[in-house]
Amino acid sequence: xxxxxxxxxxxxxxxxxxxxxxxxxxxxxxxxxxxxxxxxxxxxxxxxxxxxxxxxxxxxxxxxxxxxxxxxxxxxxxxxxxxxxxxxxxxxxxxxxxxxxxxxxxxxxxxxxxxxxxxxxxxxxxxxxxxxxxxxxxxxxxxxxxxxxxxxxxxxxxxxxxxxxxxxxxxxxxxxxxxxxxxxxxxxxxxxxxxxxxxxxxxxxxxxxxxxxxxxxxxxxxxxxxxxxxxxxxxxxxxxxxxxxxxxxxxxxxxxxxxxxxxxxxxxxxxxxxxxxxxxxxxxxxxxxxxxxxxxxxxxxxxxxxxxxxxxxxxxxxxxxxxxxxxxxxxxxxxxxxxxxxxxxxxxxxxxxxxxxxxxxxxxxxxxxxxxxxxxxxxxxxxxxxxxxxxxxxxxxxxxxxxxxxxxxxxxxxxxxxxxxxxxxxxxxxxxxxxxxxxxxxxxxxxxxxxxxxxxxxxxxxxxxxxxxxxxxxxx
Numbered sequence: 001x002x003x004x005x006x007x008x009x010x011x012x013x014x015x016x017x018x019x020x021x022x023x024x025x026x027x028x029x030x031x032x033x034x035x036x037x038x039x040x041x042x043x044x045x046x047x048x049x050x051x052x053x054x055x056x057x058x059x060x061x062x063x064x065x066x067x068x069x070x071x072x073x074x075x076x077x078x079x080x081x082x083x084x085x086x087x088x089x090x091x092x093x094x095x096x097x098x099x100x101x102x103x104x105x106x107x108x109x110x111x112x113x114x115x116x117x118x119x120x121x122x123x124x125x126x127x128x129x130x131x132x133x134x135x136x137x138x139x140x141x142x143x144x145x146x147x148x149x150x151x152x153x154x155x156x157x158x159x160x161x162x163x164x165x166x167x168x169x170x171x172x173x174x175x176x177x178x179x180x181x182x183x184x185x186x187x188x189x190x191x192x193x194x195x196x197x198x199x200x201x202x203x204x205x206x207x208x209x210x211x212x213x214x215x216x217x218x219x220x221x222x223x224x225x226x227x228x229x230x231x232x233x234x235x236x237x238x239x240x241x242x243x244x245x246x247x248x249x250x251x252x253x254x255x256x257x258x259x260x261x262x263x264x265x266x267x268x269x270x271x272x273x274x275x276x277x278x279x280x281x282x283x284x285x286x287x288x289x290x291x292x293x294x295x296x297x298x299x300x301x302x303x304x305x306x307x308x309x310x311x312x313x314x315x316x317x318x319x320x321x322x323x324x325x326x327x328x329x330x331x332x333x334x335x336x337x338x339x340x341x342x343x344x345x346x347x348x349x350x351x352x353x354x355x356x357x358x359x360x361x362x363x364x365x366x367x368x369x370x371x372x373x374x375x376x377x378x379x380x381x382x383x384x385x386x387x388x389x390x391x392x393x394x395x396x397x398x399x400x401x402x403x404x405x406x407x408x409x410x411x412x413x414x415x416x417x418x419x420x421x422x423x424x425x426x427x428x429x430x431x432x433x434x435x436x437x438x439x440x441x442x443x444x445x446x447x448x449x450x451x452x453x454x455x456x457x458x459x460x461x462x463x464x465x466x467x468x469x470x471x472x473x474x475x476x
Contacts, residue, residue, distance in 0.1 A: 030414040031100035033405060034074070041137060043067065050129055054121050064110050064118045068101050070130055070394060072115055075100070077398035078413050082376040084119075085112040119390055127393045131249075132272060134397040138245050139276050139290055143403050145242040146273045148295040150360035151262055151302060153236040154368050155254055156388075157379040158219035160231045165211040165221070174211075208255045216383040220254040233380065233388060236261055237367055237396070238269035241297060241356065244363045245403055248272055249396045251389045258301040263310075269293060295319065297360040305337030308344055318344045319353045370412075371399050 038044070047066035055063055075097060076087050091097050092109040103109055138144045166173055172180070175195070182190035182198055190198075199205060206221045206229060213219050219231035234256065238248040248269035252261045270293055277290055296311060297319045311318050322345065331338040347353045372378040377395055382388045402412030 028096040028100070028414055030078075030405070030409070030411070031096060033409065034078075034401070035100055037137075037404065038071075043070075043133070046133060047130065050126050051122055054123075054126075064114050066122070068103070068110070069115065069118045069122070071101050072110070073391065073394040074398045074401070076377075076391075077371070077375050077395050078402075080374055080376040080415075082379060083112075083381040084115045085381075088112040088115060119387065122390070124386055124389055124393075127390045131393040131397045132275065134400050135245070135247070135272060135276060136279060138243075138400055138403065141404055141407070143243045143407065144245050144247075144276070144290060145240055146247065146276070146293060147291040148241040148297065148356065149247060149266075149269055149293050150239045150241045150356075150364050151236065151265060151296060151298040152239075152360070152364040152368075153234050153258060153261065154372065155222060155224055155232040156235055156372065156377065157224065158213075158216055158231040158233055159380050159383050160213040160216040160219045162206075162221070162229070162231060164215060165213050165231075168210060168212050218253065218383075218385045222254040233385070234261065235372075235392060236265045237364060238265050239360075239364050239367055241359050241363055243403065244366060245400050246367055246396050249392060251385050251392055258298075259304045259307050262298070262302055262307065266293070266296065266311075295356070297356045299360075303344075305334065305341055308340035309336050312340045312343075317347065319347055319356050320344060321348050321357065367396075367399060370402070371396055374413075375399070 044065075044067035047070055051066040072087050072091060075081070075090065076084075079087075079090055081087050081090060088109065088111050091101060091103075095105070098105065098109070101109075135144065163174065167177060178195045178199055179190060182194055185198070187194055208220050211221065213231055216231070219233060221229065222232045222234075224230050224232060232254040234252045234254040236250050236252065237246050239246055248265055250261070250265045250268055252264065273290070273292055277292065293316060295317045300321045300323050303320045303322050308318055308320070318340075322341070348357070375395060375398075377392070380388050380391075382391060399412075406412040
């Protein structure tokens with residue numbers, strides 16, 4: 001009997017099926033805990049109350065409820081998915097995520113266009129309120145102090161290509177502009193090699209004052225962390241250096257300096273901290289030792305005399321290292337800046353200041369790694385600061401939410417929870433190897449001392465015998 005060819009068996013699905021016969025799964029333990037926390041704190045009631053004005057009562061397409069929408073954005077962080085299309089696909093593919101979102105097996109999961117439409121419908125202020133709601137949750141859990149804040153920024157790759165940039169004044173593309181320069185230099189029909197040679201010798205050829213991307217006007221030409229030149233945005237974090245929670249996140253143009261953007265981030269962090277203290281007193285909750293901002297820690301890119309004077313006037317101590325400058329600074333007419341710079345220099349050189357700078361590098365870089373590298377937001381798939389900031393606020397809010405589960409479960413994401421047994425076995429293996437090494441070293445030192453013992457005794461007898469003073473010839 002021949003084997004023949006394998007054909008796919010056509011299966012006729014039944015027209016009706018009972019609910020008890022549907023496929024079911026146990027659900028993910030991490031998402032179960034997240035849902036328990038959100039339901040205990042009545043997140044869905046809060047989200048529906050804040051978003052009620054964006055929904056019509058009768059007209060329009062079937063809507064995506066606010067609770068499901070914000071949960072979908074949380075999934076983007078927990079699963080490390082960068083695009084809304086990827087979030088929609090993952091939600092449709094996973095039975096565990098269906099349970100987390102509250103979507104039955106007989107219901108259709110939202111597609112990416114529904115998620116995008118809901119995001120455009122809900123404004124930035126409402127996304128800010130959800131971010132602040134998570135901060136209140138951290139405060140109630142004792143994971144927020146607010147006294148010492150670290151500031152730093154990172155670049156996010158924009159959803160725009162360098163080849164699409166045009167001149168701000170004339171609207172010419174980059175290639176058309178180069179052809180015009182070639183004709184001015186005497187080359188009537190320039191080749192691609194001629195254009196490349198001409199472009200190679202030009203200076204300041206990628207200036208944000210001259211060029212813009214027509215599809216994303218907020219994107220700026222900048223140098224990325226890996227050395228590439230790309231259109232990008234700038235995300236800045238204000239991190240609580242006691243707990244690692246992000247107090248505020250802002251999105252700004254990538255070509256702006258750190259001393260310019262830090263003001264907005266600090267103002268946002270200060271407003272969030274003051275409002276947290278106010279709601280704590282208004283709700284008569286037990287004190288969680290939450291304080292207003294008293295210390296700011298940043299790297300040398302944020303150092304300027306004017307900013308130090310501004311923060312000193314706000315009664316905020318700064319710990320910002322200085323840049324290396326050639327020659328001696330002149331303080332004529334800048335006595336206030338001189339005093340602020342010298343006081344900051346004294347604080348930075350102390351042991352407490354150095355400890356804060358090390359803590360800043362640890363906690364802020366950790367927030368960047370979790371939100372943008374493993375969290376999947378290093379490259380944006382949205383355009384415009386308003387759209388990107390909406391996604392960014394919930395994404396960083398999910399990072400803050402993960403701090404609660406890291407303190408409870410020891411894991412802040414589903415992947416981390418899955419890897420806990422293997423990491424525990426690895427630690428036990430290392431401890432066992434360490435114990436074996438110590439045991440073998442102890443046995444070796446004991447055997448070595450036993451081997452050297454007779455030789456030491458013979459050497460002592462020899463020294464005692466030859467250390468006696470010889471007598472005289474007469475015996476006196």
